[in-house]
Amino acid sequence: QKEVEQDPGPLSVPEGAIVSLNCTYSNSAFQYFMWYRQYSRKGPELLMYTYSSGNKEDGRFTAQVDKSSKYISLFIRDSQPSDSATYLCAMILSSGGSYIPTFGRGTSLIVHP
């Protein structure tokens, strides 16, 4: 079992829908949680990060962390076709002073007009 589990999808939704993307993890020592967006044939780009349980909002995006359940989510409101991409969750486990991220496999999101 991987340390970080993420359903690869694809997840197909109509434009305007609320999207929920999720990851679960097994190591309770993970401290920082990130979401990256990756368009086809491009490198990932950081979308959001958080280090505490609860919600963090940025425009149409909300990142949610539940450390007690070892579960993180990314919500996208009013989804647009331009949101079609692969979304990768990532977590950082401090190791000897070097912070090494562990990535999920990514969820492919398709928003159709």
Place this chain on the structure above:
Amino acid sequence: NAGVTQTPKFQVLKTGQSMTLQCAQDMNHEYMSWYRQDPGMGLRLIHYSVGAGITDQGEVPNGYNVSRSTTEDFPLRLLSAAPSQTSVYFCASSYSDLGGYEQYFGPGTRLTVT
């Protein structure tokens, strides 16, 4: 700023050949990393560096070498290419001691080994 640049964009190698994937960043970042991305496997860390002269292994280091002689450059060497190394390779850099969360990725190198 150019950000993180990678060359080449595409490469085809025969089994047993060696090559170097180049990565450079102009943001004065201390942390640099190499990942490979395979379908269904996500991003896997190959090697990383926390500063010039310091490197360490990640999750899948076998068959790859790295060195970090300058802050700007972090080349990845394939010693003897194998078909299992067919993948997309991403280089990333970050400026924080929390090296993971604000990583900037390059555009990737698509490598095919026949």
